Amino acid sequence: MATIKDVAARAGVSLGTASRVLSGSSQTSPDSRSRVLAAAAELQYVANGPARALRRARTDVLGLLLPDIRNPFFSELAHAAEQEARRLGYTVLLANADEDRDQEAAYLRTFASQRIDGLLLAPQQGGSPELESLHASGLPLVLVDRAVRGLDAPLLSTDNAQGVAQALAWLQAGGHRDVAFVGGPAAISTGVERRDAYLAGRAAHGISTDDALVDAGDFQLGSGTDAMLRILDRGVRPTAVFGADGLMTAGAMRALRQRLGDEARAVEVVSFDDLDWFDLRSPGISAVVNDAAEIGRLGVAALADVIAGRPVASQRIATTFVDRRPAGGTA
Amino acid sequence: MATIKDVAARAGVSLGTASRVLSGSSQTSPDSRSRVLAAAAELQYVANGPARALRRARTDVLGLLLPDIRNPFFSELAHAAEQEARRLGYTVLLANADEDRDQEAAYLRTFASQRIDGLLLAPQQGGSPELESLHASGLPLVLVDRAVRGLDAPLLSTDNAQGVAQALAWLQAGGHRDVAFVGGPAAISTGVERRDAYLAGRAAHGISTDDALVDAGDFQLGSGTDAMLRILDRGVRPTAVFGADGLMTAGAMRALRQRLGDEARAVEVVSFDDLDWFDLRSPGISAVVNDAAEIGRLGVAALADVIAGRPVASQRIATTFVDRRPAGGTA
DNA sequence: TTTCCACATGGAAACGTTTCCACGGATGTG
DNA sequence: CACATCCGTGGAAACGTTTCCATGTGGAAA
Incomplete structure (x- = not known):
C-alpha cells in the first residue's frame, strides 16, 4: 500500500509538499500540485486514516449509539442522522446497544478509544459510569429521544x-x-x-x-x-x-x-x-x-454545533397525528 | 487526556513495560503489573485507538455496507452481524448506501482510508471501480445477499x-x-x-x-x-x-x-x-x-476466516415457508 | 539597483502506540 | 563453583501523517 512518501518520491517533491497538496491545507505551486496529484493517482494512494487522526487529534467520525436498530423509529433516525453527518463531512460509526446497559457501556468504551469527535446517543435507563466519564472528559455529546437524569447535555426529543x-x-x-x-x-x-x-x-x-x-x-x-x-x-x-x-x-x-x-x-x-x-x-x-428523521437530522446538526463550540439548546420536536378511523366512526 | 507515558511515569516503570502490561502482549512481573494497572485506573487511561492502529497496522474494525438500513431484512442482518462481530472482538462500522451507487463508492473510499480489517458488503448493481480496487488491494471481502458479476469473493446468499x-x-x-x-x-x-x-x-x-x-x-x-x-x-x-x-x-x-x-x-x-x-x-x-440473521452471522464468521487466511466457500442459505392461508383455503 | 516581503519548499519534530534489541540479574544445570 | 538459559525491563525505532520552522527564490516597492 502506497504511502505519502512514495507519492512524494514519484512526484519529485518533498514529503511536506506532498502532504500540503493532498490535504489542501496550504498554498502550493500549480506545478508541484499537478505532479503530486498525478503520482497519487498512479499509485492509487489512499491516505492512512489512523495516522492522520493521530497527528491531527481528530477523526471526523461521529458515534451514533442506539438502543435498537430494528425498531423502525431508530433505523429511520439513524438513516437521517447519517445523511446529515455525511453532508457535514463526518462519517458515522453506528452501534446498537440492544436495550442492554452492559452493551451500551462496552460501546462507550470503544468510542472513547476510537477518539470519535462527538457522540449522538439515545441512552439506556439511568446512565452509567462510562457515560459520566465520557461526558466529564469533554467529549461533545448530544442526546436524542431520551433524557438521562443528572446529565447536562442537549436533548432532542419528541413532545x-x-x-x-x-x-x-x-x-x-x-x-x-x-x-x-x-x-x-x-x-x-x-x-x-x-x-x-x-x-x-x-x-x-x-x-x-x-x-x-x-x-x-x-x-x-x-x-x-x-x-x-x-x-x-x-x-x-x-x-x-x-x-x-x-x-x-x-x-x-x-x-x-x-x-x-x-x-x-x-x-x-x-x-x-x-x-x-x-x-x-x-x-x-x-x-x-x-x-424520527427530523430528530436525527437536528441531532447531528446540534452535535456539529457543540463540536464547533457554538451554543446549543435542547429542543422538543412537535408531533402530528394521522386519523385512520373509517368514515362514520365507531363509538 | 492521559497517555501511556503518563501511566508509565506514575507507575514508575518504562513506557515499554506499561505497554506490555496494558496490551497483555508479553510477560510482566506481578509487581509492575499491579502498579501499572493502578496507575491506569487512577488516570482514567483510555488507549488511543488511532495510534495503536497505526503501529499495529490493523484496526479490529469491520465495515458493513448495506443498501438500505430501513429495510427490515437488512436491519436484522446488521443486528446479527454486529453481535457476531462483537463476539469475535471486532467493532462494526455500519454504513448505508441508500441503494445509490455514488454513496456506496464514497463509503468504500472512507472504509479504505479508515483501514478497516475487512468488509461485509451487500453491493449495488454492477460493482464500481472503487470496489474493484479495494478488492484488488487485498482487503478481506465477503458479499452478503447479492452477487457482483466478475468479482471473485465469497458470497452468502439466500437460496x-x-x-x-x-x-x-x-x-x-x-x-x-x-x-x-x-x-x-x-x-x-x-x-x-x-x-x-x-x-x-x-x-x-x-x-x-x-x-x-x-x-x-x-x-x-x-x-x-x-x-x-x-x-x-x-x-x-x-x-x-x-x-x-x-x-x-x-x-x-x-x-x-x-x-x-x-x-x-x-x-x-x-x-x-x-x-x-x-x-x-x-x-x-x-x-x-x-x-437475515443467519446470513449476517455467517457472513461475519466467513469474513473472520478470510482475515485469518482460512479458506472460505460461498454458501446458499435455505429458506423456510410460513403458510398463513386461513383454514379451508381460497381457490 | 537595493531592500523587503510573500510564498513555495525541504527538513524535522511530533502525535501515542507497539515491538525489537540488548542488557542484567536470577535461576537452574553440569 | 562456573556456565548457559531464561525472563523481565529500559531504551529506541517505527508506523504515516501534519505542521512548524528555516531557507531560498521570485517579484514588487522604494
Missing part, C-alpha cells in the same frame, strides 16, 4: 405530552371509555412522560381510570404482546388500545388476535409512532407521528 | 430458487391462475434470480404466463406500489400477488387497496421475506422466510 394529548383527543372523539394503555419502561424518560401524560389526561377525556387497563413493556414487540395479554387476562374488555410505541402497538394487536380472534378487528387502535404498514391493515391504525 | 419454488407450490395449492408478480431490479442478482425462477416455474404450477401480470420495482416500498398499479392498470385482475421482497409486497398491498378498496382482501398475498406484522393482517400474508 410526548403533545402526542399523548392528540391521541387522547382522538380516543374521546371515538367515544371510548375502556381504553387499554400499553406503556413503556418506567426507567426510560419517554416511557415515563407518555405514561404520565396519559394517566393525567385520561379522566378529562372521559376515559376510565381503572388501572387494570394499564400495563407496560420495554418498547420491543414481544413485550407489547405480553402486556396486552396481562391486561386482557384481568377480565377487562377494552374498546380501544393505545400503545406507547409502534412496535408495542403491533405486539398488542397480536395479543388481541390471540385472545379475541376475528373480534379483535372491532378494537380501535392508536399508536405513538406511525409505522409504514399501519394504513394497510383494516381498519387502519391511527397514530401520533413522531418525526 | 432464491428454493424460496420461489416454495411460493409457487403454495400458489398452486391455492388454485391460482392469475398471479401478479412484483419483481426486483434486473440489475441486482437477487432480483434476477427470483424473477427467473418465477418465470421458469410458473407454467408448471398452473399459473398464467401472461406477462401483463409481471412488473418490477427496486426493493423499496413505494416501488412496489407503483409496480402493482401498473399491473392493475393493464386491466388484468389477479387473484394472488407474489412480491419479491417484504417491502415491495407491502407496497403492492397498498396499490391493491387503492384500486380495489375492501375487495383487496380477497386477493391472496405471498412475500419473499417475512415481516413482523404479516401475521397481523387478516387474512394473513404467507411468506418465504429469508433468514
Whole structure:
C-alpha cells in the first residue's frame, strides 16, 4: 500500500509538499500540485486514516449509539442522522446497544478509544459510569429521544405530552371509555412522560381510570404482546388500545388476535409512532407521528454545533397525528 | 487526556513495560503489573485507538455496507452481524448506501482510508471501480445477499430458487391462475434470480404466463406500489400477488387497496421475506422466510476466516415457508 | 539597483502506540 | 563453583501523517 512518501518520491517533491497538496491545507505551486496529484493517482494512494487522526487529534467520525436498530423509529433516525453527518463531512460509526446497559457501556468504551469527535446517543435507563466519564472528559455529546437524569447535555426529543394529548383527543372523539394503555419502561424518560401524560389526561377525556387497563413493556414487540395479554387476562374488555410505541402497538394487536380472534378487528387502535404498514391493515391504525428523521437530522446538526463550540439548546420536536378511523366512526 | 507515558511515569516503570502490561502482549512481573494497572485506573487511561492502529497496522474494525438500513431484512442482518462481530472482538462500522451507487463508492473510499480489517458488503448493481480496487488491494471481502458479476469473493446468499419454488407450490395449492408478480431490479442478482425462477416455474404450477401480470420495482416500498398499479392498470385482475421482497409486497398491498378498496382482501398475498406484522393482517400474508440473521452471522464468521487466511466457500442459505392461508383455503 | 516581503519548499519534530534489541540479574544445570 | 538459559525491563525505532520552522527564490516597492 502506497504511502505519502512514495507519492512524494514519484512526484519529485518533498514529503511536506506532498502532504500540503493532498490535504489542501496550504498554498502550493500549480506545478508541484499537478505532479503530486498525478503520482497519487498512479499509485492509487489512499491516505492512512489512523495516522492522520493521530497527528491531527481528530477523526471526523461521529458515534451514533442506539438502543435498537430494528425498531423502525431508530433505523429511520439513524438513516437521517447519517445523511446529515455525511453532508457535514463526518462519517458515522453506528452501534446498537440492544436495550442492554452492559452493551451500551462496552460501546462507550470503544468510542472513547476510537477518539470519535462527538457522540449522538439515545441512552439506556439511568446512565452509567462510562457515560459520566465520557461526558466529564469533554467529549461533545448530544442526546436524542431520551433524557438521562443528572446529565447536562442537549436533548432532542419528541413532545410526548403533545402526542399523548392528540391521541387522547382522538380516543374521546371515538367515544371510548375502556381504553387499554400499553406503556413503556418506567426507567426510560419517554416511557415515563407518555405514561404520565396519559394517566393525567385520561379522566378529562372521559376515559376510565381503572388501572387494570394499564400495563407496560420495554418498547420491543414481544413485550407489547405480553402486556396486552396481562391486561386482557384481568377480565377487562377494552374498546380501544393505545400503545406507547409502534412496535408495542403491533405486539398488542397480536395479543388481541390471540385472545379475541376475528373480534379483535372491532378494537380501535392508536399508536405513538406511525409505522409504514399501519394504513394497510383494516381498519387502519391511527397514530401520533413522531418525526424520527427530523430528530436525527437536528441531532447531528446540534452535535456539529457543540463540536464547533457554538451554543446549543435542547429542543422538543412537535408531533402530528394521522386519523385512520373509517368514515362514520365507531363509538 | 492521559497517555501511556503518563501511566508509565506514575507507575514508575518504562513506557515499554506499561505497554506490555496494558496490551497483555508479553510477560510482566506481578509487581509492575499491579502498579501499572493502578496507575491506569487512577488516570482514567483510555488507549488511543488511532495510534495503536497505526503501529499495529490493523484496526479490529469491520465495515458493513448495506443498501438500505430501513429495510427490515437488512436491519436484522446488521443486528446479527454486529453481535457476531462483537463476539469475535471486532467493532462494526455500519454504513448505508441508500441503494445509490455514488454513496456506496464514497463509503468504500472512507472504509479504505479508515483501514478497516475487512468488509461485509451487500453491493449495488454492477460493482464500481472503487470496489474493484479495494478488492484488488487485498482487503478481506465477503458479499452478503447479492452477487457482483466478475468479482471473485465469497458470497452468502439466500437460496432464491428454493424460496420461489416454495411460493409457487403454495400458489398452486391455492388454485391460482392469475398471479401478479412484483419483481426486483434486473440489475441486482437477487432480483434476477427470483424473477427467473418465477418465470421458469410458473407454467408448471398452473399459473398464467401472461406477462401483463409481471412488473418490477427496486426493493423499496413505494416501488412496489407503483409496480402493482401498473399491473392493475393493464386491466388484468389477479387473484394472488407474489412480491419479491417484504417491502415491495407491502407496497403492492397498498396499490391493491387503492384500486380495489375492501375487495383487496380477497386477493391472496405471498412475500419473499417475512415481516413482523404479516401475521397481523387478516387474512394473513404467507411468506418465504429469508433468514437475515443467519446470513449476517455467517457472513461475519466467513469474513473472520478470510482475515485469518482460512479458506472460505460461498454458501446458499435455505429458506423456510410460513403458510398463513386461513383454514379451508381460497381457490 | 537595493531592500523587503510573500510564498513555495525541504527538513524535522511530533502525535501515542507497539515491538525489537540488548542488557542484567536470577535461576537452574553440569 | 562456573556456565548457559531464561525472563523481565529500559531504551529506541517505527508506523504515516501534519505542521512548524528555516531557507531560498521570485517579484514588487522604494
